[in-house]
Amino acid sequence: MQQYLELVRQIFEQGSWQENRTGVRTLSVPGAMMRFDLQQGFPAVTTKKLAFKSAIGEMVGFIRGSRSAADFRKLGCKVWDQNANQNKQWLENPYRLGEDDLGPVYGVQWRKWPAYKLVDEGDFVKITVAESQGWRVIGPVQEDGEAPQTLLYKPVDQLRHCLDTIMSNPSDRRILFHGWNWAQLDEMALPPCHLLYQFLANKSKGELSLCLYVRSNDVGLGTPFNLTEGAALLHLVGRLTGYKPRWFSYFIGDAHIYENHVDMLQEQLKREPYPAPQFAISDRVPEYAKTGKYEPEWLEKVEPSDFSLVGYEHHPPLTAPMAV
Numbered sequence: 001m002q003q004y005l006e007l008v009r010q011i012f013e014q015g016s017w018q019e020n021r022t023g024v025r026t027l028s029v030p031g032a033m034m035r036f037d038l039q040q041g042f043p044a045v046t047t048k049k050l051a052f053k054s055a056i057g058e059m060v061g062f063i064r065g066s067r068s069a070a071d072f073r074k075l076g077c078k079v080w081d082q083n084a085n086q087n088k089q090w091l092e093n094p095y096r097l098g099e100d101d102l103g104p105v106y107g108v109q110w111r112k113w114p115a116y117k118l119v120d121e122g123d124f125v126k127i128t129v130a131e132s133q134g135w136r137v138i139g140p141v142q143e144d145g146e147a148p149q150t151l152l153y154k155p156v157d158q159l160r161h162c163l164d165t166i167m168s169n170p171s172d173r174r175i176l177f178h179g180w181n182w183a184q185l186d187e188m189a190l191p192p193c194h195l196l197y198q199f200l201a202n203k204s205k206g207e208l209s210l211c212l213y214v215r216s217n218d219v220g221l222g223t224p225f226n227l228t229e230g231a232a233l234l235h236l237v238g239r240l241t242g243y244k245p246r247w248f249s250y251f252i253g254d255a256h257i258y259e260n261h262v263d264m265l266q267e268q269l270k271r272e273p274y275p276a277p278q279f280a281i282s283d284r285v286p287e288y289a290k291t292g293k294y295e296p297e298w299l300e301k302v303e304p305s306d307f308s309l310v311g312y313e314h315h316p317p318l319t320a321p322m323a324v
Contacts, residue, residue: 022323026256041276045224047268049317055228065111069100095187103188109179112155121148170201208243210234220261242288277312
């Protein structure tokens with residue numbers, strides 16, 4: 001995890017103090033990147049104990065399209081409790097459905113992106129084609145001075161579409177999903193930070209890589225979580241599609257350290273990192289490379305207990321408060 005420590009050093013050396021919505025200042029730099037070869041090991045932080053079970057529980061919750069902090073807690077992840085129930089702005093938001101509700105965050109967009117299409121009213125050819133593709137007619141729509149149109153809707157499973165495309169057209173450069181839905185940002189407890197995932201398959205080498213863009217990243221607490229989840233997701237998708245996970249590229253827009261995380265990170269810089277561990281997925285999760293049977297429904301069947309780290313050595317735990 002030298003790359004992670006180098007990023008921390010870069011922020012300490014080059015960062016500027018910034019104010020933000022949380023009220024806790026950040027030392028920030030614009031634009032950062034890390035790139036990991038997953039065949040050389042898993043990008044788990046070793047200069048403190050990684051909350052691996054919590055991170056994996058969050059990833060499984062995202063994959064299931066969860067929008068309740070209660071669902072995440074059942075999966076072993078409590079990081080959403082504060083955003084769901086202690087964020088004053090969210091508590092006053094009329095879109096909040098009650099205790100533990102988070103709105104249509106992350107996984108909701110990944111698995112059920114609310115898509116709409118407008119077709120000229122009476123264009124039955126287009127409507128028929130759309131309906132054959134899973135679109136449902138909602139009703140007529142007419143803007144002032146415009147011709148009447150028909151509104152259609154369907155929930156788009158972006159993540160499943162990525163797996164299907166890896167299987168059918170691996171050279172496609174459009175195998176991606178994202179969570180930045182402008183129409184629903186005001187309905188979320190927190191707009192997505194890790195918002196764009198792009199899979200890149202190399203059929204000749206049998207390798208699958210992932211590029212992840214994070215618009216805003218809490219390097220002290222968020223980055224270790226996001227690295228774990230992104231690398232684990234790449235391993236899972238590779239397993240279900242028959243590809244070996246290879247390059248995991250991690251891009252950050254605003255990379256920052258919260259003022260109350262400074263001591264924790266300075267302590268980590270004094271520690272020598274251990275070798276990267278290996279990542280393991282339970283034998284109960286089918287491996288396409290061995291079975292030859294494509295079973296994407298396992299996206300919904302995986303449990304946090306299906307994932308583990310092998311040979312993980314780490315320094316003592318370090319804690320710091322999360323800014324909400």
